[in-house]
Amino acid sequence: MKNTILPVHAVTGLQAVGWRKPRPGETGAQPIWPIAGGSSDNDDSGDDGDDDDAGDGDDDDDAGGDGKDDTDKDEEPDWKAKFEAQKRINRTLERRSKKDKAALDQLRGGKQPAKTDGKDDEPDPEKIRADARAEAQAEALRGRVLDKIEAKASKFADPEDAVAILMKNKDADEFIDDGKIDVEAIKDALEELAEKKPHLLAQGKRFQGGADGGARQSKPGRPKDLSEALARHYSGK
Structure with a gap:
């Protein structure tokens, strides 16, 4: 009051x-x-x-x-300046994305991306074509490896099944040596598969001796081919 x-x-x-x-x-x-x-x-x-x-x-x-009110006006952001700054950032990101895409394409082709000196480098068409040819040749060679394994697996009841079972734990590149198919490596792998899974062999070719298979003996030397190896193994000679 x-x-x-x-x-x-x-x-x-x-x-x-x-x-x-x-x-x-x-x-x-x-x-x-x-x-x-x-x-x-x-x-x-x-x-x-x-x-x-x-x-x-x-x-x-x-x-x-x-x-x-004046303070609020002073604190109000400059939207135009922010918009212009964001446009510059977007242009920079667009240029970087183009560079990254070119580098990613090179990596997919099995090549390391070329080092840049701060300039936009154009991809070399000849180099890209050469890389594509090399990859196609390597893929074709892997397919030939599978065909060769199936051909060498003729002693199995189902060569395709034998190849499928073998390749679960193998890679086609393991049977390629200096750009060529390593036939000896294929033979060794099939011999190992026959020893581990003899039930895959053709019934008429499982044993060469009597019903009991006879006593096994040590192999005198390296067999010449898969047929000889299998015959020695199951005949006990």
Whole structure:
């Protein structure tokens, strides 16, 4: 509640003409002091002062609000500058993606990507064609390896099944030596398969001796071919 007794100024000796709302940093209602030289006959001076000061307080509040709006405007991002910066980033990423695609194509062809000196290098068409030819030749050689294994597996009941079982644990490249088919490696692999899975052999070629198969003897030497190896193994000679 406001004090109904108006205070007297300690210096001018003038009595306050009214009360005003507190400004920021002030506590409680504040006295309105008359301006020296003003007319004291105007009975409405106190009311005018009150209204003016109250208006000043409102103006201060409005000023504070304007200051806040100015701060918000200052903090608003520059969207145009951000858009231009993003466009530059997008162009850079597009150039990099083209480089990465060319390098990926080279890696898929089994070649290491060429080192760049900061310039956009064009792919060498001749080199790409050469890599494609080399890959096609290697794939064709792998197919010939499988055909050769099947041809050498004629002693098995089903050569195709024998090849499929053998290649579960083998790779065609294991039977290629210096760009050529390693026939000896194929024979060794088929002999090993026949020893591990004799039931895959053709029934009429499983044994060469009596019903009991006879006593096994150590092999005198390396057989000349798969047929001889199988005959020695199951005949016990």
